[in-house]
Each structure stands twice: as C-alpha cells, then as structure tokens.
Amino acid sequence: MSNNQTDQLVARLWSAKTDYNQILxxxxxxxxxxxxxxxxxxxxxxxxxxxxxxxxxQAVQAEITHLESQLPKPLNSPKT
Structure with missing residues (x-):
C-alpha cells in the first residue's frame, strides 16, 4: 500500500470515528x-x-472495523 493510499485510508477512518462520536x-x-x-x-x-x-x-462502527482491517499492520495495532 502506498503512502497516499494509507493517508486516504487514515483520513476516511478519522472521518468515520468523528461521525461515530457525533452520533453518540x-x-x-x-x-x-x-x-x-x-x-x-x-x-x-x-x-x-x-x-x-x-x-x-452500528453502520459506522462496521465501516470503522473494515477500514482498520485494511491499514498496514503497524497502524492498526491497538493503542494503549
């Protein structure tokens, strides 16, 4: 995955997480x-x-899970 693709994926993930928080x-x-x-x-x-x-x-959470699964391994590791 190129850096540009990763950047776009991270941007989509950030947007989805923002949407999720706004819904809650x-x-x-x-x-x-x-x-x-x-x-x-x-x-x-x-x-x-x-x-x-x-x-x-729930739909946004499914999208977040999908996007996280597509991130390169170092980026999709859980934060502690």
Missing amino acids: AAVADIQKTLSSREHAIPAAVYQAMIEGLLQDA
Missing part, C-alpha cells in the same frame, strides 16, 4: 431532553430518533 453525542442529547420532561414532542418520537441513530452508529 446526539443520542446523549436526545436522552437528556427526554429525561427533562420538558419536551413538546412525544417520547415515542424521541425513542424512534434514538433507535435510528443507534442503527447509524
């Missing part, structure tokens, strides 16, 4: 709103939003 933050915000009891939208709508976001998170 959105879920946390919705859960916070839902627990505040001061929401105008029915709880079932919030629950549906959370479920949709969690499905998105």
Whole structure:
C-alpha cells in the first residue's frame, strides 16, 4: 500500500470515528431532553430518533472495523 493510499485510508477512518462520536453525542442529547420532561414532542418520537441513530452508529462502527482491517499492520495495532 502506498503512502497516499494509507493517508486516504487514515483520513476516511478519522472521518468515520468523528461521525461515530457525533452520533453518540446526539443520542446523549436526545436522552437528556427526554429525561427533562420538558419536551413538546412525544417520547415515542424521541425513542424512534434514538433507535435510528443507534442503527447509524452500528453502520459506522462496521465501516470503522473494515477500514482498520485494511491499514498496514503497524497502524492498526491497538493503542494503549
């Protein structure tokens, strides 16, 4: 794998991890709103939003796993 290909893969991986973190933050915000009891939208709508976001998170996690598996060995070793 060339350096350019590795750089592109790392950039895609970074982007996917950023997306994943943003999805989880959105879920946390919705859960916070839902627990505040001061929401105008029915709880079932919030629950549906959370479920949709969690499905998105699973898809992004699968992409992250796939991208990590394609990195050259020294780059895909777990960080401690």
